[in-house]
Amino acid sequence: MLEIKDIHTYYGESYILQGVSLELQKGELVTLLGRNGAGxxxxxxxxxxxxxxxxxAIHFKGREITGLRPHQIARMGMGFVPEDRRIFSSLTVLENLNLPVVGGGSDGWSLDKIFEHFSILEERIRHKGSELSGGEQQMLAIARILRSGAxxxxxxxxxxxxxxxxIRTIEGxxxxxxxxxxxxxxVEQNIHFATEVADRHYxxxxxKIAYHETNQEFKGNEEVKRKFLGI
Ligand SMILES: Nc1ncnc2c1ncn2[C@@H]1O[C@H](COP(=O)(O)OP(=O)(O)O)[C@@H](O)[C@H]1O
Ligand SMILES: [Mg+2]
Structure with a gap:
């Protein structure tokens, strides 16, 4: 589904990613862990x-996407929920959920399915994005991506x-x-949550990627947690 091969990324002169490689098979839930500022x-x-x-080089579904623009990559079926939870604050919850999302495939979640899993959004259906709490905005941002069928x-x-x-709702x-x-x-900082949901961890x-292992191995590996995550 995704293959990242030896990527090096800079901000100006700051050399941040110094040869990162990872891959995800279809259907896997994989975390990317690391301390604040790790990249x-x-x-x-x-x-x-x-x-x-x-x-x-980055390959998505077998095609090289290195150098493509974000909207082109989204259109291929990659959905992204950024840290700052982008939703439309002047639109209602329902309007947010009904807006077409770039990359929209045919397999997006129906409104019924969204409300089955995000009951909090159904209760707020006529509220504007700006009236939601941080947690509700996060739910809405995730729900929007699920609507897209990415x-x-x-x-x-x-x-x-x-x-x-x-957090328990998001776990479900x-x-x-x-x-x-x-x-x-x-991407997670909450290790408890990460080990509840993931198959593997990087x-x-x-x-660089200093460690990658199955959830089972990571869960019991206190040395790795201490050394690379400071916990
Ligand atoms: N826009 C930017 N310009 C310059 N440096 C940045 C920028 N964004 C992040 N960085 C630096 O890149 C490093 C990795 O940041 P980031 O990827 O945000 O880390 P993480 O998400 O793991 O906390 C940090 O040292 C951060 O200060
Ligand atoms: Mg970050």
Whole structure:
């Protein structure tokens, strides 16, 4: 589904990703972990085409996408929920959910299915985006991407700043996303959440992937958690 081969990404003269490689098979839910500033968001932005790696190559569904523009990549079926949860604040929840999303395939979730899993959004259906709490905005941003029918989701810290009950809701949604066969690359700081939902983990450290293993192995590996994540 996604193959990243030895990407190097800079901001001006700052050398951030120093040879990152990873791959996701169809249907997998894989995390990208790492401390603050490790380059997780930079990796997501490079995959989505907001930053161009030099050198490095990215393949999505077998096609090289390196150098394509973000909207072209989105149109191929890659959905992205950024850290800052982009929704339309002057539109209602329902309007947000009914707006076409770039990349819209035919397999997007129906409104019924969205409300089944995001009951909080159904309760707020006539509220404007600006009237929602941070957690509700996050739900709406995820729901919008699920409406699009994207095959690969890139989620940048979806649980950040959320109350525990909302994290549990997102956990349930992740499991449902997995069931429906979508592939997910999840950037996370919440290790408990990450190990509840993921099949495998990659850890970014020093601009490279310092560790990649199954969820089973990672869960019990306290040394790796201490060394690369500081926990
Ligand atoms: N727009 C930018 N310009 C310059 N440096 C940046 C920019 N965005 C991030 N960085 C730097 O790149 C490094 C990785 O940032 P980021 O990918 O956001 O880390 P993470 O998401 O893992 O917390 C950090 O040192 C950060 O300061
Ligand atoms: Mg980040």
């Amino acid at each position: 997780k968001t930079t990796t997501i932005k490079t995959i989505m085409g907001f930053l161009i790696p030099r050198p490095g 095959e690969l989701l890139l989620l940048d810290e979806p649980t950040e700043g959320l109350a525990p009950f909302l 949604i992740m499991k449902e996303i997995k069931k429906s066969g979508m592939t997910v690359l999840l 850890i970014l450290y020093g601009g």
